Amino acid sequence: MRVRMWLGAVLLVGLSTAFAKREAPPSATDGMTAQTGFIDVHVDAMSARVLVGVHALDAPMLMVTALPGALGSNDVGLDRAQAGEPKLVEFRRLGAKLLLVQRNMKFIADSVVSDEVMSARDAFAESVLWSGDLLNDDPEQGPWLVDMSSLIASDQHGVIDRLASVQQGQYVLDADRSGVLTTAAKSYPDNAEFEALLTFSGSGSGAFVQQAVADAKSITLRQQLSFVRLPDAGFNRRAFHPASGGWSVGGVDFAQPLNRDLDVRWQARFRLQKNDPTAARSTVVKPIVFYLDRGTPEPVRSALLEGARWWTQAFDAAGFIDAFKVELAPAGMDLADVRYNAITWTHRATRGWSYGGGIVDPRSGEIIKGFVNLGSQRVRQDLLIAEGLLAAHAPDADPALQQQALDLALARLRQLAAHEVGHALGFAHNFAASRTGNGSVLDYPHPIITLDGEGRVQLAKPYAIGIGDWDTFVVAHAYSEFAPAQTATALATLRHDIAAQGYRYVSDADARAPGDAHPDGVLWDVGSDPVASFDHLLQVRAAALSRFAAGALPADRQSGELERRLVPIHLLHRYQTEAVARLIGGAEYDYGLGGDATLGTHAVAAPRQHAALQALSRALAVDTLALPASVRAALTPPSTEYSRTPEYFTTQTGPLFDEAAATAAATALVTQFAFAPQRLNRLAWQQSREPMMPSLREVFDVLVASPWREAGRTNMRVRSTRNWVLLDAALNLLAGSQLHATVDAEWRGRLRAFAAELGAMPATNIDAGEGARLIVRYLDAPETVKLRPLPTIPPGAPI
Structure with a gap:
């Protein structure tokens, strides 16, 4: 499952004040622990207050939320390390106040003419998200200092709205049982991180919260709030093509010529630059690195690392040497920190979906952070299915059948890791890939099940190993660089070649509804001939049911x-x-x-x-x-x-x-x-x-x-x-x-x-x-x- 995080595309011009370092007046921060960085942070642990020093007004940045401490319900969806919708914000001064303003990125004018930019900006309402009193006696002599504790300890992730939308009742934020976690406040050169303990009180009548929470009337979560510097220049925007297999970032751009579409979209992708741009194959300036949650147990850990690393093959085929890596997160790494691409092993009360996505620069489509959330219980469902198919627990069963069932579950985990990391790299589902065998990890694969000569179920090779041809194509289309005059032709050639191999592309909008029309865009189907595969599965089902009673249930x-x-x-x-x-x-x-x-x-x-x-x-x-x-x-x-x-x-x-x-x-x-x-x-x-x-x-x-x-x-x-x-x-x-x-x-x-x-x-x-x-x-x-x-x-x- 792919989670899309996009804000639109814009050329940010004017209105920026230089990021000049200034010293805050000692009286305002006396006795506080100080950190300098993108936003200066001053912490008073005893009063649970955080003061911030803002170095530039009217300077756009991203504000992103995450949940380091989560609800634990698949049906509600407030998962551990879940990223919220990014917002393009900036600090503005209004008299003695400092405002945090969200820019309206749905409608913009991407132009070098400032009057055109402002005509679009003024036509659509912005949103003031928060305000705080300036604490400087003379802001011109230091950073604009403000107590941001009330913002950090507010429901920026939208927990209350989410609980209401899934009929779990009306909740309110209880300020007496909420507050800033001052030890988590950090400032780095390109981002600042804050965390709060938030307690929501309500009736507790919802079945999902009753299932997951210690006391459903009192839901306590931890929310992380990140402010992120937008990337510098040097990234080449790539126009989105509907057949690219990628996902898009865009919005309505009123600066487009009259004969061009106002709907402008860019392909989402990481910045990946060769050390030698002229070489067909080269090492890269900065590889894409994903970190796996240290809380992932074995043998799951090894399976996830192996599967996620399959993408190395695709980048290598596109000419990028050692450009993609997956490593176990070092001890102490904060996976919600926007500096790290993260794969999180997520526990919930029930089995549920996994997903991948990214936090994206709204000006260009550059992915700043990729994230993956893998539900921990779904692998147990795969194991349960395999045991039922094989009758692995029958008294006379070959002991190797239980290992075969476990092997299926781990093989599925490898596929899952590759699948969700693919979303985080900027790629969408292709539910038509199953028509070509091991076409893509971006499909939803059904296990390959066979029958032996005695009519017994076999799971010798339930899932393919490695990426498919479609995956190689989407990496090449998204990340290969060409001379500007040759880009359109080169990308068109890639699309032509993959189609000539028999690949079609059908994604979510045409695959999930019961009444959908495309015959190839089906989830969890198997084989090139739907009817033949259907008849085969009925035979497999009959064989499995004939042995089910004696062998499907473990003894314990x-x-x-x-x-x-x-x-x-x-x-x-x-x-x-x-x-x-x-x-x-x-x-x-x-x-x-x-x-x-x-x-x-x-x-x-x-x-x-x-x-x-x-x-x-x-x-x-x-x-x-x-x-x-x-x-x-x-x-x-x-x-x-x-x-x-x-x-x-x-x-x-x-x-x-x-x-x-x-x-x-x-x-x-x-x-x-x-x-x-x-x-x-x-x-x-x-x-x-x-x-x-x-x-x-x-x-x-x-x-x-x-x-x-x-x-x-x-x-x-x-x-x-x-x-x-x-x-x-x-x-x-x-x-x-x-x-x-x-x-x-x-x-x-x-x-x-x-x-x-x-x-x-x-x-x-x-x-x-x-x-x-x-x-x-x-x-x-x-x-x-x-x-x-x-x-x-x-x-x-x-x-």
Whole structure:
């Protein structure tokens, strides 16, 4: 997961006062411990006060927050070492006060003409973030001295807003239980660092804070506040290209000529300069160095170091020798300090996402600091899945299987480290890379699972080792330097060459929603042929379930945990189901500019769409949905002192495992994607122009009507549960009001005809009769019908 930190692009002109060192009057700082630097720091430990000496007014700098002491909840997101949104600020004098003003970087004029700059600046409001009384008797004779304690001990990270946004209640900052941590105040040549203890009081009613905090009514965090000098000149801005694989920094620039777009963007990247700019290969002036959290245990530590260092290959291929390094952080290093690129091992109450990002110079796109937060519990989920696939804990299992499961988890960690460091280097996700095997660490990889000759699951090489061709491309495109006149042509050649190798680029905006269209932009999918991979995973799933009961649970775990371990195996095909559904109503397209000849979209070919629809019907087969008798017999309620969590299937059967919930969740894997209104809208238009495409009628018939027509006396409850989920999903689609009017009308017509078909079935078919009555009642008087909510699917990602 990539976190984007951007402020815009601007040419900062005028209004700066020279950074001249001045001596503060002794009376104002008498008895305080002093440090000189970018901002002078004076500390009074007894009164918990920090005075700062500002050497220049109207001089822009970055203000950034971080959380060295965090909340610990994945769902809330206030993580250890989490960086806040950077702000471009400056100190200004207003009479006897010193103001801290945030510049408005959404709209600027990047011009050498000061009047143009000011016309844009004056047109949009700035924000005064804080003010303090000047303590100098004569500010002209020394630094502008001000007590900044109240700013340091305020909620600059936005903790209160974040807690409210995730429905954890209303909190207020308790000043009596908050204050500046004076020992953490530091001044360096290019940055100043401050820290405060912040206590927020509230009702404590939110489930997430109750789960993570000692007392949810009193949340105490540590906030770091950094002031950072903007980098000096000498960095070459690189215009952002949509097919670059990078992320952009930019804003609205009113200084652009009339025939140019006001939306100006630069590619985010580190400053990386060769010692010999004329050489194809050269050492560098200053390598990019990332430091790994010393709190990372073995064998995780070694895996993360190895995986993150894979990027050395890409920089070397681009001609930069020893340009990228990853080292264990020295003892005492503050990973939140903006001087260090950091990889933090982050503990939370539950498993959760990892992310990478950067703090960026708004004038140029230069990355000042890269940061990575790696959630510590997700590797345990990988281990759990591997143990379930291999039945590694069966009494007769080969002891090597447990090591094989651990090897998978560590292999995934190597991939994860490389992935998140890639974001910190300025690169975005490419969810299409899985179509080319080991295409990129910037994709979300699914493990490669095979079956041996006896039908047993094998995880010999679950993840690729090293970076892929796409990763080599993004480094070359972002960091290679060319003569100014040759840059555009050279970069275009790089983009052409990677496309010629069969690589496409699909990122987050086109990959995360259930109704997305691009068939290649899928998370956690596997292989170049979605349908073939789907069928293979169903075979793997069946093999794993056949041995699951006897071998998935370690001997030292409470017996009820077997149900929790069942979830990812029963839903093993969840991500590939989305990949298959994406073909239906799918369309291919590329990112680019008007001159790239990449315009237009191309619908997925009709045979592929029909094959995908039939594959989804196989996911709904009773034999697919029904659990083996051995699994049903082994499932046990959670032991005393333990309880189900959201990682389990829901239950309406008291303490016992609810097979209906497991069936419903597996059925909903199909409906959540196949019945996305955007997909059906697209499909209707595609079929109107190309009659060979699947029609709405065919989708309804295959995924709703045909299952209801099935007869059989085995697994009757599984069949009935599936059918009701399908019908509920078909009706809920109408309640959402997102279908085109013509599609809505056709869908209603399908339902009404189906109601007549159900009504004509024998009276002994109780489900059919009730289904017919429900459809008619809802179509005729929807306000009289309360539709059932769609099933809850336990969380899958991240893996």
